[in-house]
Amino acid sequence: MGMAAAEWKFHVLAVDDSLVDRKLIERLLQKSSCQVTTVDSGYKALEFLGLRQGIESNDPTALSTSPQEVEVNLIITDYCMPGMTGYDLLKKLKESSVFKNIPVVIMSSENVPARISRCLEEGAEEFFLKPVRLADLNKLKPHMMRTKLKNQKLEEIENGTEAVEPEIKGSEDMGIKILPLQSELEPKQVHLQVVKQEEETLSNNKRKSMEEGLSTDRPLPRLEGGIATAV
Amino acid sequence: MDALVAQLQMQYRNYTVSLYQQGFLDDQFTELKKLQDDASPDFVAEVLSLFFEDCVKLIGNMARALDQTGTVDFSQVGASVHQLKGSSSSVGAKRVKGLCITFKEYCEANNYEGCVRCLQQVDIEFKALQTKLQDMFNLEKQIIQAGGKVPQVDIN
Numbered sequence: 005m006g007m008a009a010a011e012w013k014f015h016v017l018a019v020d021d022s023l024v025d026r027k028l029i030e031r032l033l034q035k036s037s038c039q040v041t042t043v044d045s046g047y048k049a050l051e052f053l054g055l056r057q058g059i060e061s062n063d064p065t066a067l068s069t070s071p072q073e074v075e076v077n078l079i080i081t082d083y084c085m086p087g088m089t090g091y092d093l094l095k096k097l098k099e100s101s102v103f104k105n106i107p108v109v110i111m112s113s114e115n116v117p118a119r120i121s122r123c124l125e126e127g128a129e130e131f132f133l134k135p136v137r138l139a140d141l142n143k144l145k146p147h148m149m150r151t152k153l154k155n156q157k158l159e160e161i162e163n164g165t166e167a168v169e170p171e172i173k174g175s176e177d178m179g180i181k182i183l184p185l186q187s188e189l190e191p192k193q194v195h196l197q198v199v200k201q202e203e204e205t206l207s208n209n210k211r212k213s214m215e216e217g218l219s220t221d222r223p224l225p226r227l228e229g230g231i232a233t234a235v
Numbered sequence: 236m237d238a239l240v241a242q243l244q245m246q247y248r249n250y251t252v253s254l255y256q257q258g259f260l261d262d263q264f265t266e267l268k269k270l271q272d273d274a275s276p277d278f279v280a281e282v283l284s285l286f287f288e289d290c291v292k293l294i295g296n297m298a299r300a301l302d303q304t305g306t307v308d309f310s311q312v313g314a315s316v317h318q319l320k321g322s323s324s325s326v327g328a329k330r331v332k333g334l335c336i337t338f339k340e341y342c343e344a345n346n347y348e349g350c351v352r353c354l355q356q357v358d359i360e361f362k363a364l365q366t367k368l369q370d371m372f373n374l375e376k377q378i379i380q381a382g383g384k385v386p387q388v389d390i391n
Contacts (some may be wrong), residue, residue, distance in 0.1 A: 022321055023289065024289055024326060025322065027281065028325055028326075109278075134321065135266070138266070
């Protein structure tokens, strides 16, 4: 059957030293149906990620003691920040075996082509000119979907429940919906849904529910001329 | 009551349009309004409030940096101007942003008089915007209190 649509709430970590811009990016992301955490520096961003990761690497099957621990699906950061710039943060993330797969987006108020290409070369997925708008955030959905699906895939491989069909099909097949902009949904509700979902996912129930979800989607072997062919 | 609501709504429309026409606001302000909804009904007022606090803080920094007896650190002034330019751009405060661009040039040219002039103008300008927006928010309140809805104003 697949999971309910609620769990596809992407968690974005937003980094900006400007309070005004933090408020803005937070609202933009909430309006795009994301869960948001904002921090005011690259150091705090790494700290936030590191805290989470510390729990996972010690005991991957342990229940998280803090329900606030949620996986980060995307990092969006300002370029110009005191101390650690957005570029410095990007480098640190890409150098890390643990974090390098989280998509990173850079924002800047200045349109400097050399800066833009340097960031993209270093592995940034997108470069947004400020002020960032709702339309810009729509570009992020494919990146976030990719991360979610990839993580799911890794789980399947680990559990040996990998689908026969190696190709990740279109979203309809797996009961995944690309979320449209949801203005009806209260941000609080969103957070509770994610927290609830994450409590489940961090427990063994996740594997079970995923197995259940996948088994119904796994293509059945076809019988052709008496010979069963796995599709 | 309907006649009052209609009158207030018209007043509100005209006032809002004039703010754009006079260059106080640009389309980024329109973008802010798009982000306001039932989940976040005071978003615009909240962001603008943070912006004005930013103005006070940054203008204070600039004034202190320019008030040095001896050599002025123009890069320090410029850093605060850069931040103010950023936040004014983010909220659609068009005049303030325009002034910051000029101000930044004076900083880069180490032009003391130019910087002092810009500082004074930026101070006047953000306060003028604050007053204008307060009037606009008050009109919104009056419309709601009279039982009406705040109309979406089309700028163009």
